[in-house]
Amino acid sequence: MKLSTNDLSRYLRQYEVYLSVERNLxxxxxxAYLSDLNRLVLWLNANEMNDLTGNNLRMYLEHLTSEQTLKDSTIKRKYICFKAFFNYLVQNGDIEESPIYGYGKKFKTARRIPKTLSVNEIEKLLNAPQEHMAHLHTIFRKRINLRNAAIIELLYVIGIRIGELVNIDLDHIDLEERTVLIFGKGRKERLLYISSEEVIQKIKSWLEAREHFRPQSQALFLNKYGQRLSIYSIEDIFSKYRDLAKVSKTSTPHYLRHSFATHLLNNGADLRSVQEILGHTNVSTTQIYTEVSVERKKDVLSRFNPRNNLKV
Structure with missing residues (x-):
């Protein structure tokens, strides 16, 4: 199979539409998909290869493996990206056979245990906005603080991703029923329940303050211009209260999701339920949190088991 770089660029534009419209990504x-594919095109051009063949695609993958300081997990992601793209071209009738067919390299990816905050750290973090309120002297800053308190609470109480949080609209949340409709990866819907009355009250306090931001959007959480908050704003907000609470300086908003899942399992929740709440397609993704839970139990038993101190 031979595919000119000009044709490849044209197919990439078609693929972008497909990913957006058909796959709803x-x-x-x-x-991320297009970045990986465009880097392949740049490499072909830089090496004066006018056509993509199975051989030079394998050369590129070997180049990534041998000459770049990339993790196997990153190379595996690129491989999966290429495989999906060329399978799309085959199914579309643009090419007869995928150039990646027959490439048999095995990728070893280490399973990283999710990093979490302790229950004590979570308490400090959730209390930080209230403690900070006493130091605020303008109504505007107090309203911002109410918003931030609701954001941090919601991230932890239902364990959502920050991308899911910023996409919540007013009509996605029902405070009477205590439910919030979340659109996850691939726009998959899941309805979650807010079990804490304190969180409900903090959201209500924010909604009262929200009206003063002259809303330009139906987004639940707004910036000072009345527009939808960005994920970067959420990261900044988290960093601010993380530092005020004096919890782990390396923690990110995603630690709240990891902590939520781990604490659910520690408290006896079953794996399948946690999978559904988190919106994981595969239970194996959720299963890694059981390792955190087991490690915590090992730590507690090693340090506090009374049998350890008995002289028998």
């Missing part, structure tokens, strides 16, 4: 996911 997020802008972030589409950007």
């Amino acid at each position: 997020s802008h972030k996911s589409i950007k």
Whole structure:
């Protein structure tokens, strides 16, 4: 199979539309796919290869493996991206056979245990906005603080991703029923229940303050211009209260999701239920949190088991 780089660029534009319209992927996911594929095109051009063949695609993958300081997990992601793209071209009738067919390299990816905050750290973090309120002297800053308190609470109480949080609209949340409709990866819907009355009250306090931001959007959480908050704003908000609470300086908003899942399992929740709440397609993705739970139990038993101190 031979595919000119000009044809390849044209197919990439078609593929972008397919990912957006047919697959309904997020802008972030589409950007990641196209970035990997465009880097392949750049490499072909830089090496004066006018056509893509199975041989030079394998050369590129070997180049990534041997000459780049990339993790196996990153190379595996690129491989999966290429495989999906060329399978799309085959199914579309643009090419007869995928150039990646027969490439048999095995990728070893280490399973990283999710990093979490302790229950004590979570308490400090959730209390930080209230403690900070006493130091605020303008109504505007107090309203911002109410918004931030609701954001941090919601991230932890239902364990959502920050991308899911910023996409919540007013009509997605029902405070009477205590439910919030979440659109996950691939726009998959899941309805979650807010079990804490304190969180409900903090959201209500924010909704009262929200009206003063002259809303330009139906988004639940707004910036000072009345527009939808970005994920970068959420990261900044988390960093601010993380530092005020004096919890782990390396923690990110995603730690709240990891902590939520781990604490659910520690408290006896079953794996399948946690999978559904988190919106994981495969239970194996959720299963890694059981390792955190087991490690915590090992730590507690090693340090506090009374049998350890008995002289028998």
